[in-house]
Amino acid sequence: MAIGLDVTQPPEPDNPEEYDYETCPFYGELPVRGQVIEGTVVSTDMDRTVVVEREYEVNVPKYDRQMKRRSKIPAHVPGVLEPLAVGDDVKIAETRPLSKTKSHVVVEVTEADA
Template structure:
C-alpha cells in the first residue's frame, strides 16, 4: 500500500471530552488529537504563564482558601507542567483546559486539550474594566 499524500489532511480523533478539535494538523506523537496519547483523569482550567520549554507549558491555577483563625481568605496558586501540542498554538496569557494523561516525563502528566482564548488582564490592585462602547455623537448644524 502506498503512503498517503502529504496534501491530504488528517482528521482529529475524538478524545472523549467535550472540546473543540484544532483546525491545524500536527505530527506530534503526544498530541491527543493527532497522536496516540490517551486522556483520562482530571480536567482543569488555568492560565499559561510560560512556554519557554519545548512543547511544554506552565499552567497556573489560582484559588482562594479560607483561614479560619483570622477569618480571612488567602490566595494560593498551583502550577502544572502540561504538554502543549503544536496544533493548538497556545501562547502566554491564554486560558486553557488541561487534562490528565499518563506520565510523559518526570514532571509532566497533563496535556493541553483546548485553548479558551486570552485571559482578562488585571492591573495590580484594580480589576480589569471593559471599555464602554462608543456612542454616536449627534452634530448640530
C-alpha cells in the same frame, strides 16, 4: 478523547509523516483522564511545554476565611494547537506521565490576549 470534554477538534497535522502521534490527545494515542483544570499560561520558554498557573481558594477554619493559593503546572502542547503566548487562558487535562514533571496536556485554548 475521554472524560466527555466538549472540545472542538483542531485542524489536521500539516506533515502527518513527522507528527508526534504518541503525545497527541486529538489524533494520537494519548488518553486523558482525571482532572480538567483551567489556568493562565505564565511561561512558554520550553519546547512543546507551557507552564500554567491556576489560582484557587483554601478554607482557613481558624479565621473562618478563604485564602488564595497558586500552583504552577507544566503541560504538554500538541503540535496541532496554535502557538501559545503568555497570558492565554487554557484548559489542561490530566494524562499519563509524559516526562519527569509533565502529566498534563493542553486540550483547549479558551481565550487569548490579543
